[in-house]
Amino acid sequence: MPPNDLQRFERVIVPHLDDAYTLARYLLRDQHEAQDAVQDAVLRALRYFETYRDGDARAWLLAIVRNCCLTRHRRARAERANISFVEDVDVVHEGRGTDARAIEQSERAALQRALDALPPEFREAIVLREVQGLSYREISDVVGVPIGTVMSRLARGRRRLASALGFGAQEAG
């Protein structure tokens, strides 16, 4: 690769490492797996960098990260088919203490658990929108589905989270 391309790659792609890592963390739910997936993704992005046109670099990278995560997840599931994937879930504070921080932590844990329980396609839509602030168009590019599908996944994902957390939102009737 010519040095100029490498410099451009570092300027255009490398600033989005935090976003890449965040997506990988939520999809894989393991920090080591997430790190490996992001490194895979960056090298893969470098390999295909010539196919990148001056578009949304973040969405472009996130689409690659997502693919790397799916590949890893499938491989891991095939390797340990009989081991549950639930891990790294924070301990929930069950007490009725008034300590605001404990309540906040317990709310965080409850939300995290509810998110982890979502089907992956809902979970990724929620993370891309609510944590990373992508537009429907960008999510559609990353995930490779029509905008209408993004919209309905988000809506259903939010309602599932709401009912898991005891909020009153109902499925669209």
Place this chain on the structure above:
Amino acid sequence: MTCAQCRELLDAYVDDELPSEDAAAVREHIASCVDCARELELLTAMSRRIGDTLVKYQAPDVLKARIRVALAQPDPLTAGAEAPVPRAIPVRRLAFGGLGIAIASSILTFAIVRDVAPDRSLTDQVVSSHIRALMPGHLTDVASTNQHNVKPWFNGRVDLSPPVPSLDSVGFPLIGGRLDYLQGRTVPVIVYSRRQHLIDVYAWPDTRERRSTEISASARNGYNVIGWHAGGLALEAVSDLNRPELEQFVRAFNAAR
């Protein structure tokens, strides 16, 4: 607009993703429908709560360092593939090419080069091992920032007990340890970090006759290597860290041992 139509558009309305005429229709419906207005309120609160509660992670320094190192390779794309062990060969071939010229010009030079060659190949191997370790999943076999986890981990895995000092207080946090295979033996490697740089320390039994104060320093492909002897061990520290800071690390490592 019916309530059902409104509910279908409500998420996109909250996300500010509706075309203006649809948004206007939703607004109009909500102004006259208590149920849908309440639904909107809940949805907005839920969305805000998710966004406020879920963490946006930062890529760990170690990951950034690994990526930076991978991109700095002469050929980053093949460096990502499996175990590029033969990387050392071109360097050595170059050395022997130079050797030919050296023989022609001076037998004395030849003697010096031959004397240096074994160490040189060791240094190459150590640097190759360090680079290999930066590939996904190879960095540590035991990932722990606690020396009391890392040191016992080597028990029974290698026939020597490498020093694992805690250097957090001097700015070199411990990352973990791993095993590597160099020069026909299993070698313990202790991994430290400095900002976004990683430092690998390799340990061998000190079999060669040397004065223990002897310190060697060299550079390969932008990596600095410092070798020294202490406590019956030969140690090599490898990093892309600059030379003065790597020297500082070695001093701290020895002082804390």
